[in-house]
Amino acid sequence: xxxxxxxxxxxxxxxxxxxxxxxxxxxxxxxxxxxxxxxxxxxxxxxxxxxxxxxxxxxxxxxxxxxxxxxxxxxxxxxxxxxxxxxxxxxxxxxxxxxxxxxxxxxxxxxxxxxxxxxxxxxxxxxxxxxxxxxxxxxxxxxxxxxxxxxxxxxxxxxxxxxxxxxxxxxxxxxxxxxxxxxxxxxxxxxxxxxxxxxxxxxxxxxxxxxxxxxxxxxxxxxxxxxxxxxxxxxxxxxxxxxxxxxxxxxxxxxxxxxxxxxxxxxxxxxxxxxxxxxxxxxxxxxxxxxxxxxxxxxxxxxxxxxxxxxxxxxxxxxxxxxxxxxxxxxxxxxxxxxxxxxxxxxxxxxxxxxxxxxxxxxxxxxxxxxxxxxxxxxxxxxx
Amino acid sequence: xxxxxxxxxxxxxxxxxxxxxxxxxxxxxxxxxxxxxxxxxxxxxxxxxxxxxxxxxxxxxxxxxxxxxxxxxxxxxxxxxxxxxxxxxxxxxxxxxxxxxxxxxxxxxxxxxxxxxxxxxxxxxxxxxxxxxxxxxxxxxxxxxxxxxxxxxxxxxxxxxxxxxxxxxxxxxxxxxxxxxxxxxxxxxxxxxxxxxxxxxxxxxxxxxxxxxxxxxxxxxxxxxxxxxxxxxxxxxxxxxxxxxxxxxxxxxxxxxxxxxxxxxxxxxxxxxxxxxxx
Numbered sequence: 001x002x003x004x005x006x007x008x009x010x011x012x013x014x015x016x017x018x019x020x021x022x023x024x025x026x027x028x029x030x031x032x033x034x035x036x037x038x039x040x041x042x043x044x045x046x047x048x049x050x051x052x053x054x055x056x057x058x059x060x061x062x063x064x065x066x067x068x069x070x071x072x073x074x075x076x077x078x079x080x081x082x083x084x085x086x087x088x089x090x091x092x093x094x095x096x097x098x099x100x101x102x103x104x105x106x107x108x109x110x111x112x113x114x115x116x117x118x119x120x121x122x123x124x125x126x127x128x129x130x131x132x133x134x135x136x137x138x139x140x141x142x143x144x145x146x147x148x149x150x151x152x153x154x155x156x157x158x159x160x161x162x163x164x165x166x167x168x169x170x171x172x173x174x175x176x177x178x179x180x181x182x183x184x185x186x187x188x189x190x191x192x193x194x195x196x197x198x199x200x201x202x203x204x205x206x207x208x209x210x211x212x213x214x215x216x217x218x219x220x221x222x223x224x225x226x227x228x229x230x231x232x233x234x235x236x237x238x239x240x241x242x243x244x245x246x247x248x249x250x251x252x253x254x255x256x257x258x259x260x261x262x263x264x265x266x267x268x269x270x271x272x273x274x275x276x277x278x279x280x281x282x283x284x285x286x287x288x289x290x291x292x293x294x295x296x297x298x299x300x301x302x303x304x305x306x307x308x309x310x311x312x313x314x315x316x317x318x319x320x321x322x323x324x325x326x327x328x329x330x331x332x333x334x335x336x337x338x339x340x341x342x343x344x345x346x347x348x349x350x351x352x353x354x355x356x357x358x359x360x361x362x363x364x365x366x367x368x369x370x371x372x373x374x375x376x377x378x379x380x381x382x383x384x
Numbered sequence: 385x386x387x388x389x390x391x392x393x394x395x396x397x398x399x400x401x402x403x404x405x406x407x408x409x410x411x412x413x414x415x416x417x418x419x420x421x422x423x424x425x426x427x428x429x430x431x432x433x434x435x436x437x438x439x440x441x442x443x444x445x446x447x448x449x450x451x452x453x454x455x456x457x458x459x460x461x462x463x464x465x466x467x468x469x470x471x472x473x474x475x476x477x478x479x480x481x482x483x484x485x486x487x488x489x490x491x492x493x494x495x496x497x498x499x500x501x502x503x504x505x506x507x508x509x510x511x512x513x514x515x516x517x518x519x520x521x522x523x524x525x526x527x528x529x530x531x532x533x534x535x536x537x538x539x540x541x542x543x544x545x546x547x548x549x550x551x552x553x554x555x556x557x558x559x560x561x562x563x564x565x566x567x568x569x570x571x572x573x574x575x576x577x578x579x580x581x582x583x584x585x586x587x588x589x590x591x592x593x594x595x596x597x598x599x600x601x602x603x604x605x606x607x608x609x610x611x612x613x614x615x616x617x618x619x620x621x622x623x624x625x626x627x628x629x630x631x632x633x634x635x636x637x638x639x640x641x642x643x644x645x646x647x648x649x650x651x652x653x654x655x656x657x658x659x660x661x662x663x
Contacts, residue, residue, distance in 0.1 A: 077579030083552045091548070105580065115590035116545055117569075118552075122580040 001031040001069065001099040004060040010095045010110075014082035015227045016051045016254065020075060022220030023049045023256070027075040028130045029106070031063045031099075039130050040075065046259035047217045048132040057251040059094070069099070071106065072127035081108045081120045091116075132257050136244045139235035141168055141209055144202035147225035147232055153193055154219060163261070164218065166236075166243075167210035171197050178212045178261075201231055211236050212261040213243050221245050221256045236260070400427050400463045400495040403455035407491035407506065409642045410448055411476040414469065416620050416640075416650060417444040419613035423469040424522045425502075428462050435525045436469065442610040443526055444617070447649045452642070455492075463495065465519040467502055475515040479508040495519075528653040534629040537564035537602055539571050540595035541586065543621045543638070549573055549584040550615050553608070557581075559657050560608050564628060565601035571626075575608070594623065604632040605657040614638075617650040632656035 005013050016038060020027060024040030024047075031037075035054040041047065055061035082088060096109040100121075110118040136142075153175050157164065163178035176192040197203035225232045225247050236243040240262030247254045395401065404410060410432075417423070417436045424435040431449035450456040479489050492505040501516040553560065557575035564571055571586040571593070588596040614636055618624060621638035628634055636652040 074579060080552075080554060080579065080582075084548070087548070114545055114592045115587040116549075116592070117583075117585040117587075118549075119583040119585070120580060121582070 001036075001065060001097065002060070002062040003031075003036065003058045003098075004094055004096050005057070006059045006094040008089065009057055010082075010092045011085065011088045012057075012228055012252070013053070013095065014085055014088055015224050016053075016252075017075065017078050017082060018085065019220045019224040019254075020049050020051065021079055022223070023047050023217055025075055026072050027078055028070065028072045028127055029124070030070045030129070031065070033063065035061070041130055041132075042217075047214065048130075048257045049217075049220070050132070050255050050257075052253045054251050054253075065099070065101070069101075070127050070129055071124035072130075073106070073122055073124040077122050078108075081110070081118075081122075134242065134244055134255075134257050136233075136235040136246065136255075139244070140206045140237045142202060142204040142233060142235050143168070143173065143200050144231050144233040145200045147222060147229065149195070149199055150218075150232055151222050151226050153195065154215065154222065156191055156193055157215060161215050163212050164215040165210055165212040166234075167208075168205045169208050170205055173197070173200075173203075202233070207238075209236065209238050211239055211241075211243055213258040217256060217258050218245060221247065221254070224254060397496050398457075398494040399459040399497045400493075401455060401457045402427075402432065402453045402491075402493045404452075404491045404493075405454055406488040406643060407476050408488065409452060409644065409646070410491065411473060412620065412642065413446045413448065413640060413648055413650060414473055414476070416616040417446050417613075418469050418473060419444070421468055421470050422466055422520075423472070424464065424466050424525055426462065426464045426522070426525075427458055429458055431456070434469075437526060438610060438613065440526060441607065441655045442613065443528060443653045444613070445525075445651050447651075449648070452646050452648065463497075464522040465495065465498075465502065466522045467517050467519050471517055472502070472504075475504050475506065475513075475517065478506055478513050478515070479511075528633055528635075528655070530627075530629055530633055530635050530653055534631075535627045535635075536600055536630050537598040538595065538625065538627045539564065539586075539593060539598070540623060540625045541571075542592045542594065543618055543624050545586065545590075545592040546624055547618055550618055553612075554579075554582055555608065555612075557608055559605040560611050561603060561605045562626070562628070562634065563601070563603045564598050564626070566598045567601065570596070570598070595625075602628050602632065604628060604634065606634060606654050607657050610654055611652075614652045617652070621650070 017027065020038060020040045024042045026040060028039040029036070030039070035052050035057070037050060037052045039048070039050040041049075091112045092110050093113065094111045096107075096111070098107045098109070099105075100107055104123055105121045106124050108120045108122065110120075112118060154164070156175075157177050161177050165174075165176045165178045167174040167176065173195045174192055175195070177190065179188045179190060221232065228247070228249075230247040230249055233246045233248075234243060235246070239260055242257050242259050245256040245258070414423075414434060417434065420436050420438055422436070426433045426435065429450065431447060431452070434446045434448075436444045476489070476491065487509060489506055489508045494503045494505070496503075499519075501518050504513075504515040504517070506513045506515065553573075554575040554577035556577035556579070559576065561574040561576070562572070563569060563574065569583070569585045570588040573584040575582050586593060588598075617636075617638045617640070620640045622641060623639040625637040626634070627637075633656065634652075634654045636654075638650045638652075640648045640650055642648060
């Protein structure tokens with residue numbers, strides 16, 4: 001891979017990397033014919049983000065390795081290359097990204113003013129493909145707004161707020177902070193903002209709906225959208241189905257896919273927020289299958305793979321195996337090198353939405369009872 | 385000036401008296417070299433030199449010439465003592481660090497000689513504070529034996545570009561490697577950290593490069609933790625000269641302009657971590 005980014009696009013690339021760093025710790029890089037893809041996923045697998053930069057984004061884009069080259073590296077290392085964002089525009093003339101396959105290094109060379117050359121040789125690891133399967137076009141509801149509108153909206157919520165609920169009706173959208181049902185009523189503060197449909201560039205609501213997702217992740221995308229001025233589109237259906245936030249222009253395409261809290265008590269309709277119906281804690285339902293991440297495990301699915309969880313079969317709330325358990329890794333990869341800490345239980349509310357389901361639904365796995373599943377990914381080497 | 389009401393008899397006892405209308409002209413420079421608690425003060429009729437050392441490998445010297453001071457009287461050829469630099473700085477900024485335009489702290493620094501404390505008279509807005517700081521036996525500063533005749537490579541850069549590089553240096557790297565050569569890459573700073581290595585190259589014809597005199601290729605490594613101490617001095621400076629001698633010892637000289645436009649110098653000497661090799 002050998003590509004060159006010039007002028008203002010260097011800052012766009014840097015901003016994309018910074019906004020990906022708000023989601024996950026590792027950057028998955030995959031150069032292909034249709035462009036360079038940068039992806040990341042968070043540790044609880046409840047948020048996935050992906051930027052595709054088409055060849056036109058670059059002043060030179062050459063990919064002699066063709067398909068098959070994929071790597072991942074710590075996102076902090078790449079951020080270090082583009083450290084001072086504020087001065088990037090003024091000092092960097094072009095950025096050259098080149099793969100040195102022999103030495104497993106990715107070289108970023110920044111050509112700066114005054115002849116200064118900054119070269120960063122970053123080591124990377126081979127990685128499996130990270131891809132979420134989602135279909136935004138079949139979403140029930142689609143909203144599109146200028147980034148300023150959304151940025152001003154989220155400003156009303158405290159930076160510490162975890163989750164936000166977005167509710168739509170035929171003509172309006174409500175943004176409300178999600179209050180944990182366990183929170184003390186005397187300490188809870190409810191903030192609600194209502195926007196009418198004419199604040200949006202595009203407002204298509206086919207079914208009233210209310211979805212709750214992580215605000216921090218939305219802010220991550222807004223950082224990018226505001227700096228590039230690109231409008232943000234939001235695609236969503238009902239609680240439990242992921243919301244897709246997307247920015248796009250002729251040379252790039254960014255998608256943030258975020259899990260939403262499901263609500264077993266039925267779709268929340270919203271005319272006014274009175275007391276919102278408390279969302280259920282457990283939220284697996286079979287329709288998530290259409291949003292599974294496809295794992296490109298190039299080895300054939302075989303019994304050596306431990307039982308992945310078919311959705312809807314979760315017993316206890318913590319029984320969610322991490323699909324990136326050791327046995328899912330690519331052949332040849334060190335099996336002890338798992339990217340996440342399998343011992344750490346996923347976030348209680350947004351559990352793993354994306355599964356590496358190797359077996360098709362309706363397979364013999366349907367007979368698995370929760371008790372026979374391992375609680376979390378690590379092998380339980382029983383003592384004695 | 386209220387401080388000049390000091391009686392003549394007191395004055396006669398001091399072997400060193402140095403006065404400044406604006407104490408910032410000394411405190412800013414001293415802040416830049418406060419990477420260790422203790423500093424060796426050495427005064428001569430030429431002015432004041434303040435030395436701070438770290439692990440016998442790094443030495444910083446701040447030079448404040450006599451003509452920077454409004455009054456500089458010295459009764460001996462050389463006066464030396466050691467004080468706690470942190471305490472001294474606390475005293476110099478005793479009226480608070482904020483800069484209100486038009487208001488400055490006036491300083492009168494007096495020393496009676498061996499065994500006596502360093503006395504500071506500070507005045508701002510009519511309020512006078514007297515500080516007496518205990519002095520210690522001055523240690524002998526290390527002589528790095530760095531002389532101009534032994535200099536192999538020398539460059540003078542505008543601080544602007546070096547400041548950016550220093551602020552971005554990968555701190556997970558234990559060393560900072562400096563390459564100076566008459567050929568490519570001319571002047572290069574390299575780090576070797578957890579995520580990989582990084583190089584900052586300054587070509588000899590860059591407009592940031594004011595002087596380029598490299599006679600032979602030298603690659604030397606210095607402990608990052610030591611050189612990081614020079615960042616504050618770099619931040620204050622407008623120009624820096626980088627020199628290495630045949631042993632690989634590094635000399636960094638910073639040209640600092642104070643608030644009144646006067647020039648002071650801060651220099652750093654650092655010994656190499658290990659010899660990578662001189663080609």
